[in-house]
Amino acid sequence: MSSVASILFNGISYGVLLFIMSVGLSVTMGMMNFVNLAQVSFSMLGGYVMVVAMQKFGVPFLWTLPLAFILVGVVSIVLERLLFRFFYGTDDLTQVLLTIGLVFMSIAIVTYFWGGTYQRVNMPEWLTGQQELGGFILERYRIFLVVVGGLLAFLLVFGLERTNFGAMVRACVDNRRAANACGLNTDLIFAVTFAVGGGLAGLGGAMSANLLGLDPNFPLRYLVYVLIVVSIGGMGTIGGSLIAALALGIADVAGKYYFPSIGGFFIYIVTVVVMLCRPLGLLGRRA
Amino acid sequence: MNTPTAYFEGLARWKPLEIVFWLVLVGLFFVPGVNLPLLSQIIIWGLFAMSLDLLLGYRGILTMGHAAFFGIGAYTAGYLGKFGWTEPISALFLAAAIAAAVGLLAGRLVRSLGGIALLMVTLGLNLILYDFVLRSTELTGGDDGLQGVVIGQVLGMFKFDLYGKTAYLYSLAVAFLMFLIARALVKSSFGLALLGARENIPRMIMLGAPVGKDVSAAFAIAAAMAGVAGALLTQTIQSVSPDALSFQRSADVLVILILGGTARLYGGFVGAFVFLFLRDWLAQLNPVYWYFWIGLLLVVVVAFFRKGIVPSLGVLFTRMQKKRGTDERTPNRAAL
Amino acid sequence: MRGFIRSLAIAALVAAVPASAQQETIRIGVLQSFSGMTSLNGQQSEAAIKLFMKKYGDTVGGKKIEYFTRDTTGPNPEVAKRLVQEAVTRERAQILIGPDFTPNMLAAAPIVTEAKVPAIINGAATSGTIGERTPYYARTFFAIPQLCRPLATYAVKNNWKRVFVVVADFAPGHDCEKQYLGALAEAGGTLVGNVRIPLKNPEFSSYMQRIRDAKPDAVYFFMPIGEMSIGVVRAFNESGLKAAGIKLTGAGDITDETYLDAIGDAALGAITAGIYSTTHDSKINKEFVSEYVAMNGKSPRIGWVAISTWDAMRLIYDGLAAQAGGKFDPDKFMAFVKGHSFESPRGPVTIDKGNGDIVQNVYIRRVEKINGVLQNVEFETFKAQPFK
DSSP states (O other): OHHHHHHHHHHHHHHHHHHHHHHHHHHHHHHHOOOOTTHHHHHHHHHHHHHHHHHHHOOOHHHHHHHHHHHHHHHHHHHHHHTGGGGTTSOHHHHHHHHHHHHHHHHHHHHHHHOSSOOOOOOOGGGSSEEEETTEEEEHHHHHHHHHHHHHHHHHHHHHHSSHHHHHHHHHHHOHHHHHHTTOOHHHHHHHHHHHHHHHHHHHHHHHHHHHOOOTTHHHHHHHHHHHHHHHHOTTOHHHHHHHHHHHHHHHHHHHHHOTTTHHHHHHHHHHHHHHHOTTOTTOOOO | OOSHHHHHHHHHOOOHHHHHHHHHHHHHTTSTTOOHHHHHHHHHHHHHHHHHHHHHHHHOOOOSOTHHHHHHHHHHHHHHHHTTOOOHHHHHHHHHHHHHHHHHHHHHHHTTOOHHHHHHHHHHHHHHHHHHHHHOHHHHOGGGOOOOOOOOOBTTTBOOOTTOHHHHHHHHHHHHHHHHHHHHHHTSHHHHHHHHHHHOHHHHHHTTOOHHHHHHHHHHHHHHHHHHHHHHHHHHHTOOOGGGGOHHHHHHHHHHHHHHOSSSSHHHHHHHHHHHHHHHHHHHHOTTTHHHHHHHHHHHHHHHOTTOHHHHHHHHHHHHHHHTTOOOOOTTGGGO | OHHHHHHHHHHHHHHHSOGGGOOOEEEEEEEEOOSGGGHHHHHHHHHHHHHHHHHHOSEETTEEEEEEEEEOOSSOHHHHHHHHHHHHHTSOOSEEEOOOSHHHHHHHHHHHHHHTOOEEEOSOOOTTOSTTTOTTEEESSOOHHHHHSHHHHHHHHTTOOEEEEEEESSHHHHHHHHHHHHHHHHHTOEEEEEEEEOSSOOOOHHHHHHHHHHOOSEEEEEOOTTHHHHHHHHHHHHTTTTTTTOEEEEEGGGGOHHHHHHHGGGGTTOEEEESOOTTOOSHHHHHHHHHHHHHHOSSSOOOHHHHHHHHHHHHHHHHHHHTTTSOOOHHHHHHHHTTOEEEETTEEEEEOTTTOOEEEEEEEEEEEEETTEEEEEEEEEEEEEOOO
16 A cells, blocks of 8 residues: 555656746647757756855755745746747747757757766755655655645646736637737747746756756757657647656656656657547637 | 659659769779778668668658667678578678567557657667677677677678778668668659658548558668668778667757758768768867867758758759750659 | 878878888777767866877877777667778778777777777676676776675675665666566575666656565666766665665666766765766775876866776876887787786786676765765675676
């Protein structure tokens, strides 16, 4: 019984991690119709912000998280103003190629500044080891992940899908000219949305580095996972991404535990089957 | 010009530049000091990109799993060579047949999909196949590649040599034959039907065109050609490893095709030339950071030459002709 | 075209200089992965070569040594085979270091045989792939059996008889699993469970749970260099298996010096089998380490590819010195290299007379903190381990 519970808990915490990494892409892809694969580079950047802040400047881990969110958000808004905004409304393929080019560049740039080696990620004492909680022995860092991830999901779902600002963003996407005519500053709304999406990716990178490791090839390693979560969840639905991430996390961990010989295939098989049956994702809306 | 026959004849007429293109490729063989091993691989990549062009360029199907067919061809040739079937040309036919069969199935599976779903399903299938080959060590040699692949002489006369002479001429000849087939296809009514469906599917359905069946057929043909390219690679390097069907290859071939330009048949070859030559050159200049320049190249191409090299040059060419007042544009030119 | 122009230029140069005034130049092609996941291989190889040539000069046996590098990009026989072709035909390389990775090396074997170019393999470990493929291969890296057999013997000797085996699900992993299980059975140990982890796997908790269920005395890991190694060692610690008293053992890759710091204190106490540790206690090693660090800095730390390349250069220099005065003869070179023994910073090394593969000591090491730095400290030696 305890093994079932710990499998479930580990699956949920892994799912939360997938969610934090991919929610930024889901936001820009769904709300702005922009396929920004460079989100995974933003994640990597967030990881490096965390590591450098902790090691070079002695910033406590908890403070590096907002720092990663803000710095990466700023970087993404700069890129949006200088580059991405000229590609709104182009086809998927153009955007995929543009942003994968940026991913390649980011790998070389990070190698140039921080070398090709894996970074040391040292968590504070209170986040390492294990903790007894309600009769179960759980890893402290995973508890932290679940708590922060849960908070974040709550904020996002209500912030972007239930507030004025969220409504403004959706208005921009559905009909930009009409939104403009109603007096919305569409440029500003897009830029802010983009910054939030980028910042979230940075935050996800900073939080995942401890579990997933950090080196210049981080973006290419996790690109596929992020894409899978976003497409299965259905673009633009934060709730969908959350459900997809949790389901994938649990399916992956349980699949590997109960059927280790096919564990690796599991996530891909699920992807293919879901996409064949529901091309718009689990909670996808017809555009 | 009014009868359909005349229309298709006009469409299929060889232009001088096309003939020059193939003559240059033959001529390169005789240039002293030319890098034949690199050129052979450019030809093979070009053929592979051309096969993708049939799907992406002429039918608008964005697939992220095209390396699967390349890999199926590559492993078919590898297994044949391993188990004593060393004759290369017949192996090409078998590789094409098996890849085509799988392509037909894949086409049937994905033909109703579009957008991200299509992308993810093709990507997923590619990854599943890659994972399977990588893990089945007993069957495929896994990560170490298939061991003991023996490839015989071409036509029983020409051995694959150290300098890559046989490999180049053999690849070029096969690629040219494949090109002829592809050219005939896209300049036929079948090719026009594909283009039509790319532009406006509902309208093609109203016209009574078998849109879904066309996708399956296009998949099968493209897969067969990708399989031939894969088999060529196995035969010219006399080994095969899971790299042949990696996701990286699927992504690279897409980049090559976009770089060269879609729906032109030649785009793949030109893109392969530019991409591989640049990559080789940049990797020699600075092996550690060449990724940066490839990335920048992608960004620049997408930003400024979105149509790709061949169409951009085509536009330039037409403008120059206009300046000289000898604009001979026919209505067919757009469909080259 | 570039090649064409260059060959014209070379022709002009050759015509201008009288042939008798020329000193013979030996060109070494260094074919390593300089980009992507395994870019450290290339960087460390080049660092070792530079250091070696600085220390021993760029002339040996009356021949000037030059090297050039090419990027194999990882396990990619398509690129690697072409680079080897170009190296021997266009760049006129007489000796190769690499190519790295087993598929690359297998694809290149027919070429080095045809061109008679000796190649020293410094980064591919599959057994039965050296002398079996071409008489022109010699290996300064290691063969899988060397790394995977000794720890089984050691574990049983220490009364850790119930072992759980975890390998990465790819060819070297399967090879290692077979070797380890063979040695374990011979020593009288018991396998209480084994599992293969897919290569792209970001999450290890399910496997840790399986280990916990099986209640072994020790776990044996074999993982590729990189994030998988970091991942399993950290997960082993975080999941409380280490605290539960299960011994963490594995092939030396899991605590490789190049990322031991990234694993952090989770690695403390891990027992691994390895061919080289920077703390190896010998005069020649201390000299090597201090000079390497002086030239390349403390980070990235010295990995096995650096030491394998260093020894490859040792083989090349010794081999060329042995035929001083004469024109370079690849067959004589290989005849000298095979059977050659020398003292490497890692300990005594012999290149097998018949096969060209390596015979070397394998050390059992424990991860300890020395002056605040994590180190693989050698404490037991398995002498002259065979490559089969």
